Amino acid sequence: MSHTITVRQLNIGEGAPKICVPLVGKTHAELMEEATFLMSLDVDLVEWRVDFFEMVEDIEKVKSALIDIRETLKGIPLIFTFRSAKEGGERELSSTAYTALNTTMIETGLIDIVDVELFNDEQTVKTLIHIAHENGVYVILSNHDFEKTPTKSEIIGRLKKAQELGGDLPKIAVMPKSTGDVLTLLEATNEMKERYVDRPIITMSMAGAGVISRLAGELFGSAITFGAAKKSSAPGQIDIHELRSILNVIHKNL
Numbered sequence: 001m002s003h004t005i006t007v008r009q010l011n012i013g014e015g016a017p018k019i020c021v022p023l024v025g026k027t028h029a030e031l032m033e034e035a036t037f038l039m040s041l042d043v044d045l046v047e048w049r050v051d052f053f054e055m056v057e058d059i060e061k062v063k064s065a066l067i068d069i070r071e072t073l074k075g076i077p078l079i080f081t082f083r084s085a086k087e088g089g090e091r092e093l094s095s096t097a098y099t100a101l102n103t104t105m106i107e108t109g110l111i112d113i114v115d116v117e118l119f120n121d122e123q124t125v126k127t128l129i130h131i132a133h134e135n136g137v138y139v140i141l142s143n144h145d146f147e148k149t150p151t152k153s154e155i156i157g158r159l160k161k162a163q164e165l166g167g168d169l170p171k172i173a174v175m176p177k178s179t180g181d182v183l184t185l186l187e188a189t190n191e192m193k194e195r196y197v198d199r200p201i202i203t204m205s206m207a208g209a210g211v212i213s214r215l216a217g218e219l220f221g222s223a224i225t226f227g228a229a230k231k232s233s234a235p236g237q238i239d240i241h242e243l244r245s246i247l248n249v250i251h252k253n254l
């Protein structure tokens with residue numbers, strides 16, 4: 001497998017980490033306003049965090065918002081993410097509803113990447129990966145620990161599991177309780193890069209202490225970094241202008 005994934009001419013995994021900004025509107029109107037605003041900014045990808053959308057359980061309403069988001073974003077690569085409450089998101093869906101929501105949006109042909117949580121039952125994960133790939137959609141296979149930072153071998157184990165299951169972009173976000181925890185995440189990322197990586201991965205240590213991990217992905221091996229425009233979707237995301245400028249400084253000096 002190639003170390004780079006190309007989505008609408010964006011080479012993820014090559015050069016500086018790509019900047020992704022989340023859309024976190026609660027209503028159709030808020031989403032339109034946010035999406036229009038994002039178009040005035042220097043972003044590489046947009047993630048629709050659909051768990052923030054209050055009509056998320058109404059698939060037709062989600063679809064109609066998606067159509068308008070896609071039209072507003074023009075050619076910007078779009079990630080579709082329902083983040084469950086147990087992994088730091090806004091709400092829960094039953095496994096059936098989660099599968100139906102993701103399947104319907106994959107089949108619209110309007111999204112480029114779908115985020116699937118690794119810790120769903122394995123059959124759900126495999127089914128969604130299969131449907132995504134049949135429709136030319138890449139899969140971020142993600143895992144989040146908002147409580148702590150697992151050990152280095154556990155982090156690597158989860159990222160490798162995401163590779164084995166066929167995720168195109170394995171991802172992990174963890175919470176540091178110490179600066180040592182930030183190093184653990186960076187070491188795990190670096191070891192993946194040196195020993196196991198055959199495709200781009202995404203890692204981050206959250207909150208203030210973890211900010212360095214959102215900046216240093218080109219060095220340690222994380223291909224996408226999440227920044228904030230007006231509102232962040234997780235602790236530790238920094239302003240995208242500052243983010244771009246720091247990524248450029250690192251890139252220039254490597």
Ligand SMILES: O=C1C[C@@](O)(C(=O)O)C[C@@H](O)[C@@H]1O
Pocket residue numbers: 022047049081083115142144173204206226233234235237
């Ligand atoms: O999983 C991630 C990463 C994230 O949690 C972060 O820490 O930047 C933000 C989420 O929107 C995204 O889905």
